[in-house]
Every structure is written in C-alpha cells, then in structure tokens.
Amino acid sequence: MVYTFDLSNKIILVTGGYGYLGKAIVESLAYHNAKVYVLARNKNKFDETFKDSPYFKNISFANCDIENHDSFSLVFESIFQIENKIDVLINNAYYMRGQSPELMSNDDFSYGIDGTLNCVFRAIKAILPYFKLNKGGKIINLASMYGIVAPQFEVYDETPQFLNPPHYGAAKAGIIQLTKYYASYLGAENITVNCVAPGPFPSLEVQKSKVFIEQLEKKTSLKRIGKPEDLGGAFVFLSSDSSNYVTGQQIVVDGGWTTR
Numbered sequence: 001m002v003y004t005f006d007l008s009n010k011i012i013l014v015t016g017g018y019g020y021l022g023k024a025i026v027e028s029l030a031y032h033n034a035k036v037y038v039l040a041r042n043k044n045k046f047d048e049t050f051k052d053s054p055y056f057k058n059i060s061f062a063n064c065d066i067e068n069h070d071s072f073s074l075v076f077e078s079i080f081q082i083e084n085k086i087d088v089l090i091n092n093a094y095y096m097r098g099q100s101p102e103l104m105s106n107d108d109f110s111y112g113i114d115g116t117l118n119c120v121f122r123a124i125k126a127i128l129p130y131f132k133l134n135k136g137g138k139i140i141n142l143a144s145m146y147g148i149v150a151p152q153f154e155v156y157d158e159t160p161q162f163l164n165p166p167h168y169g170a171a172k173a174g175i176i177q178l179t180k181y182y183a184s185y186l187g188a189e190n191i192t193v194n195c196v197a198p199g200p201f202p203s204l205e206v207q208k209s210k211v212f213i214e215q216l217e218k219k220t221s222l223k224r225i226g227k228p229e230d231l232g233g234a235f236v237f238l239s240s241d242s243s244n245y246v247t248g249q250q251i252v253v254d255g256g257w258t259t260r
Helices: 020-031 045-052 070-082 107-136 168-191 212-219 228-239
Strands: 009-013 035-040 059-063 088-091 137-142 192-198 250-253
Touching: 009 020, 009 070, 020 035, 020 045, 020 059, 020 228, 035 045, 045 059, 045 070, 059 070, 070 107, 088 107, 088 228, 107 137, 107 168, 107 192, 137 168, 137 228, 168 192, 192 228, 228 250
Parallel strands: 009 035, 009 088, 035 059, 088 137, 137 192, 192 250
Antiparallel strands: none
C-alpha cells in the first residue's frame, strides 16, 4: 500500500481554527479533501473568516469553549454522532494575559498556563473515548519555538510591546513534553500524538512594525518571517496516513531560527 497526503474521508477537528494561523491550517486540510470542523466560540467570526474560501464546503463550525472540559465532551459527542468517527484533533487555540517577566501577577501567570497548556490536557482527555472507539486516531498539538529555546531579548529592545511573555514559553515547553507523554502512553491504542512548533509568524497587525519584523528576519536562516501557508503542510502530513508511524515528535517550522 502507498500512503499519500490525501485526506478524503478524514474528520478533522481544529480548535480556534479561524485565527491568523488557524485559517491557513484549516484551508490546507480542506484543500486535501478533509472534512474540517472549526471548534470555537464565535459563529459570526467563523462565517466572516471563511465566507470567501474556495474550500468552504469542507469546513463546518462547532461551538466549543476551551476553558471548559464539559464543552469539549459535548462537542466531541455531537460530532461523533453526526460522523460516526473522529480521525484527528488539532489543539491550536489558546488564551492568556500578562506580559512583563517582573510585574506579571500570579493570577495572570496561572491564567496563561491554563489557557495554553491545561486546555490541551482537557482536550486530549475528552477525545480519548472516541479514539478508542475508532481503534485509533491522531492528536496534533501546537507548540512553539519558544518551547524549545528562550527568547533572544535583543530582538525586542526597540519594540518592547511585542516581548514574548514567560508563561507562553513555559506552557509551550509543557505541550512538547505532554505530547511525548501521551505518545508513549497511547501508542498501544494506535493513537499518535505529535506537535508542530512554529517560529516567527507575526500577525498582520504586528507586521506593521517594520523595525520589529527586520529583527525577526535577521534571526532566521531564510531571512524572512513565516507566512501562514508555510505552516499548513506540517499539519497535512501529520493528519495523513503518511505519518502513521510518526509519534511523539515535534516538527519545527521556524525558518531555521532554532538552528542558529
């Protein structure tokens, strides 16, 4: 048998799939013929994001609040009843507040850890009954290069408003370890668990700061920031049967940042 990247008949769930990077992930999966559910809270934002997408027929909205374990359980049950299976869960959404390494409150630090790491645990825990019914499945978590290396703080000297906060990297490092843990734990169940670690993919709003973008570009081997479409291929591969023997791994998509 020859495995390909074709995702026909795959039911893929993506949390927070209407954001800057989430949209590119969702459309890449839909382009490869997956049926993609965007799990999020705002139906209007979903409609606005995907209304002109050429792949809209393959994309659906499902209400989900990642702060709430019961919300995961309800949406997974609902989709499973409609589709009779779930093939892939992509944990992309997160929430946090606070930025200063010295002035951040304890509550803000804890809130960011919950919204970046704990919510991934909640999602994994809630999806497992359905993957066990399937006798297999794939979990893909969104990590970050800052879960691998510390920020190079000189990048932010002229633009301190963009400083990467301490709880972000700590939580993303936790996601990498959580990925390895569950890959080891679930391997016998034919459930693979991997993560993708993006590098510099600043939003369109952040890209208005040419000074900051120039600093980011200098730190990469490719001398440019990432474009959303640069990220989609990693998720297509990990969602496809071509990755059936890949588990516990991180694919780093950072333009070479972490090699320098």
